[in-house]
Amino acid sequence: MTSNEQQKQQTALIVGASRGLGLALVEEYLKRGWRVVGTVRGQARTPLHDLEASAGDRLLIEQLDIDVPEQIAALRERLQGVPLDVLFVNAGIALDSDKPIGELGTDAFVRMMVTNALSPMRVIETLDTLVAPGGVIAAMSSGLASVGNNTDGGWEGYRASKAALNTLMRSYAARQPVSTRTLLLIAPGWVRTDMGGPDATLDISESIPRVVDVVTSQTGCSGLQYLNRLGETVPW
């Protein structure tokens, strides 16, 4: 690689990259020549670690449980001086998604609200100053987060937590009227992962490369958008 190419190399931080869509985001950015920081929970080896051999020094694996504010602050310290072109908060959980809200336990509801709404915003609020002017801050939302499109119910606690994420991201965006950064909430489609299950309509390869295309094409646009993997606006 020439020094000119090195200068142009961009960096993405993918939060929640041990498996599923987050792992695929790391793979896709590496394939496109980016330097990637990917986070995992705990010390255990994950499929992300299998990429280290081929990625070399373009992949840095960091540890982060997004539900632990001290770990978010510690990651911010460790990444001081690492300018990010993309911060993508992907981590999320779905618990008892078959239960209507009246049957969902308080613990499951609270855990989804914390991990899917509060914690991603804490990550963004803590790490946003690492994102370069003109960079992108994205969070993995869901088509289920759309209040306007909710005509069928289902996944009710999860749906509410992702709608909360969208609302909190709107509040964050509203506080930054002169921000030069691009803010995105992404609906990746229903994808076959541990969370999406075997009946999901899309393979990961049909979702994540398109998601990265959307992030790339939106770079430089100011304001917050809620988009699907095809770059189409999803109704709030």
Ligand SMILES: NC(=O)c1ccc[n+]([C@@H]2O[C@H](COP(=O)([O-])OP(=O)(O)OC[C@H]3O[C@@H](n4cnc5c(N)ncnc54)[C@H](OP(=O)(O)O)[C@@H]3O)[C@@H](O)[C@H]2O)c1
């Ligand atoms: N699959 C779909 O159809 C679909 C559709 C719409 C939106 N989404 C969203 O896309 C994102 C990824 O989903 P997926 O299908 O890839 O799910 P997945 O296979 O269950 O993977 C979830 C990822 O989130 C991480 N995670 C969960 N809680 C965390 C925490 N407290 N701190 C740090 N990392 C945490 C997991 O890490 P561990 O390995 O440590 O558990 C894992 O890397 C989620 O936000 C999900 O809601 C998925």
